[in-house]
Amino acid sequence: MFRRLMQAVLGVTLLGAAYVAVTMTVAGDRRMLLSGQTTYAHHQLEMACETCHGRSIFASAMTAEKSLNKNCRKCHEDELKAAKNSHSRKRFRNPRMAEYWNKLDARLCTTCHVEHHPEITRASAVTVAMDFCVACHSQGEQDIRTTRASHAGLGFETCATAGCHNFHDNRALFEDFLLGHAARPEPVRPAVHVLAARYLARPGPTDKALERGDAIAPPAALASPDVLGHWAGSGHAQAGVNCTACHAADLAEDAPKAQVLTRWIDVPPMGVCMACHKPQAKTFVMGRHGMRQHPGIAKPRDAQQGLARLGLSRVMPGWMSHWLSDPAVPTWMTVGKARLPMHADADPTMAVDCGSCHGEHNLDTVRAAVEACASCHDDPHTRSYFDSPHHTFWRLEQAGKAPPGSGVSCASCHMPKLEHHRQVRTTHNQNDNLRPNEKMIRTVCLDCHSLGFSLNALADAGLIRKNFAVRPQIHVPSIDWAVARSLSNPDAAEN
Amino acid sequence: MKQIAVAVGFLWSVGVAMTTAWASEGVSYAKVADMLYQVMSANREVYTRVVVQRLTVDEKILTASEHFEDDASLPLPSQMFRFVAEAVLDNTEDFSYSLLSLHPINKKNGPATDLERQGLEHVADSPGESFYGEEELGGERYFSAVYPDYAVVEACVQCHNNHKDSPRRDLSVGEVMGGVVIRIPMD
Numbered sequence: 001m002f003r004r005l006m007q008a009v010l011g012v013t014l015l016g017a018a019y020v021a022v023t024m025t026v027a028g029d030r031r032m033l034l035s036g037q038t039t040y041a042h043h044q045l046e047m048a049c050e051t052c053h054g055r056s057i058f059a060s061a062m063t064a065e066k067s068l069n070k071n072c073r074k075c076h077e078d079e080l081k082a083a084k085n086s087h088s089r090k091r092f093r094n095p096r097m098a099e100y101w102n103k104l105d106a107r108l109c110t111t112c113h114v115e116h117h118p119e120i121t122r123a124s125a126v127t128v129a130m131d132f133c134v135a136c137h138s139q140g141e142q143d144i145r146t147t148r149a150s151h152a153g154l155g156f157e158t159c160a161t162a163g164c165h166n167f168h169d170n171r172a173l174f175e176d177f178l179l180g181h182a183a184r185p186e187p188v189r190p191a192v193h194v195l196a197a198r199y200l201a202r203p204g205p206t207d208k209a210l211e212r213g214d215a216i217a218p219p220a221a222l223a224s225p226d227v228l229g230h231w232a233g234s235g236h237a238q239a240g241v242n243c244t245a246c247h248a249a250d251l252a253e254d255a256p257k258a259q260v261l262t263r264w265i266d267v268p269p270m271g272v273c274m275a276c277h278k279p280q281a282k283t284f285v286m287g288r289h290g291m292r293q294h295p296g297i298a299k300p301r302d303a304q305q306g307l308a309r310l311g312l313s314r315v316m317p318g319w320m321s322h323w324l325s326d327p328a329v330p331t332w333m334t335v336g337k338a339r340l341p342m343h344a345d346a347d348p349t350m351a352v353d354c355g356s357c358h359g360e361h362n363l364d365t366v367r368a369a370v371e372a373c374a375s376c377h378d379d380p381h382t383r384s385y386f387d388s389p390h391h392t393f394w395r396l397e398q399a400g401k402a403p404p405g406s407g408v409s410c411a412s413c414h415m416p417k418l419e420h421h422r423q424v425r426t427t428h429n430q431n432d433n434l435r436p437n438e439k440m441i442r443t444v445c446l447d448c449h450s451l452g453f454s455l456n457a458l459a460d461a462g463l464i465r466k467n468f469a470v471r472p473q474i475h476v477p478s479i480d481w482a483v484a485r486s487l488s489n490p491d492a493a494e495n
Numbered sequence: 496m497k498q499i500a501v502a503v504g505f506l507w508s509v510g511v512a513m514t515t516a517w518a519s520e521g522v523s524y525a526k527v528a529d530m531l532y533q534v535m536s537a538n539r540e541v542y543t544r545v546v547v548q549r550l551t552v553d554e555k556i557l558t559a560s561e562h563f564e565d566d567a568s569l570p571l572p573s574q575m576f577r578f579v580a581e582a583v584l585d586n587t588e589d590f591s592y593s594l595l596s597l598h599p600i601n602k603k604n605g606p607a608t609d610l611e612r613q614g615l616e617h618v619a620d621s622p623g624e625s626f627y628g629e630e631e632l633g634g635e636r637y638f639s640a641v642y643p644d645y646a647v648v649e650a651c652v653q654c655h656n657n658h659k660d661s662p663r664r665d666l667s668v669g670e671v672m673g674g675v676v677i678r679i680p681m682d
């Protein structure tokens with residue numbers, strides 16, 4: 001009996017080992033091998049292990065770690081560059097920084113961000129202890145407690161938690177910036193988002209504008225008054241973009257009508273949107289809504305190639321072919337896959353694509369800025385928005401009772417207007433200025449608030465839950481300390 | 496700005512190509528470091544005089560400032576030097592270099608190793624001389640050379656003497672402000 005039991009255990013063990021070996025070296029679903037829950041956002045692509053880990057499973061530990069970090073940079077380097085990364089890899093690669101490599105190796109993302117360890121993972125996927133600054137800023141010339149009198153009694157666990165410092169992005173927190181804004185009063189109401197106002201003031205309909213009668217579409221589509229009406233009132237019609245531009249996108253604009261109707265596609269792929277709206281698409285795939293479309297995601301492995309690499313036959317029976325296939329990353333993020341709280345009545349299968357927020361035909365940017373968000377997201381911050389002064393300003397603007405750009409929608413803060421090469425565009429990476437939240441100070445808050453108010457508000461977690469419905473209950477002392485220090489240096493000229 | 500970057504990049508390429516070719520013929524580490532320093536030093540002086548001094552002081556077309564992106568101004572010569580040093584590390588690990596000082600405005604630009612401190616003290620105490628040595632960093636052996644960095648124009652002195660974080664406020668033109676440290680791995 002015992003012998004049979006041992007044989008069974010051995011058999012199951014061998015089968016398990018064979019499964020692991022085959023799925024690791026050839027192909028197959030490896031999600032059951034995940035060593036721990038993947039962090040929020042990365043969970044969307046956890047079935048494509050190679051995206052982060054690379055394709056060489058026999059690499060040394062050092063090579064594997066280098067490869068892993070290289071892949072982090074593939075997706076995140078641009079945002080770190082934009083953040084003027086205070087602890088850039090470049091700076092720490094210089095051998096003169098070798099002493100710091102053993103303290104907190106800033107050359108590697110994985111020093112502070114280790115995946116699959118939910119038990120130690122905090123906001124922004126940080127997995128080191130909260131007092132990580134102590135590693136380098138508690139000794140010698142870098143000892144902040146001796147070089148800043150105001151910091152003498154502070155604990156290192158407060159550096160990055162009190163609204164004063166971030167490891168990467170300090171664009172709105174560095175001392176000269178604090179000093180430059182110290183004396184600036186709260187702007188007079190109604191304040192206006194400068195770039196939003198510029199965007200809204202762009203030229204309106206041109207002589208290219210189309211009307212209902214101009215629509216080129218199959219009779220069934222033309223018979224739908226909703227679709228036709230939505231299109232005729234949209235920015236597409238105003239800009240002279242006919243139905244065929246999306247539904248028969250591979251044809252020339254002046255192709256004969258009969259040919260157009262034979263090539264008609266009822267539901268155009270997102271690539272059609274992306275072809276014209278490149279900047280929006282580029283940022284959309286960087287955020288959590290669109291990251292499953294990111295070009296850096298690894299394609300599924302080819303099982304036949306994997307077998308051939310091991311010197312095995314490329315010919316597989318059907319059942320094996322099915323078993324030995326990597327699951328592809330789904331094309332879209334869906335509501336049901338979200339880890340943030342979603343409305344119970346939101347369709348869990350609904351994909352997050354351009355049409356989810358803008359609508360397929362009306363391209364309603366007003367709905368996309370508030371109602372679309374609130375139709376899925378269901379958390380205290382979102383719910384409180386509708387009772388907040390921000391929403392009041394938004395309603396007044398939409399009613400024409402306040403200047404263009406004075407309203408504050410969800411998109412105003414999470415998908416702000418940014419200027420690039422003198423062009424104002426809406427970033428569609430709704431996560432870009434969210435973590436750490438001080439990232440939104442320059443691009444959003446300062447248009448309407450002083451720096452001091454912004455720092456206080458963003459450090460007040462309770463206030464964020466209430467969507468800034470009342471004044472901040474927290475005071476971040478960084479501006480006071482910067483001013484006090486500048487006054488204590490009377491010999492120094494103003495910078 | 497783009498043209499300046501292209502010109503600086505071209506000079507760099509020529510300099511690095513020359514030094515690489517010489518090194519392959521068995522040139523000493525000191526000679527390679529000396530040649531690299533000549534390229535760096537010339538670049539630094541040309542940017543300071545031909546770009547910053549001309550546009551900010553002579554022509555008064557632009558300003559140069561520490562926060563050049565916010566101020567839509569030119570990067571300071573020391574910032575330009577460091578940007579290029581970081582960009583070089585993106586391209587090669589055959590050498591690295593830094594602009595350091597015993598009296599840095601930013602503490603991270605102070606000496607981080609014993610050799611850096613010795614070298615910076617030597618070039619400050621013995622004007623015109625360089626300092627050479629070897630050191631082990633991160634488990635690798637490096638040949639390290641330290642060269643004096645001078646205050647070449649009044650703007651250098653003004654900025655350092657008036658900056659709120661400057662630990663020294665009595666610098667004068669022609670004086671050694673710090674040093675350029677060049678490292679070449681020996682393994």
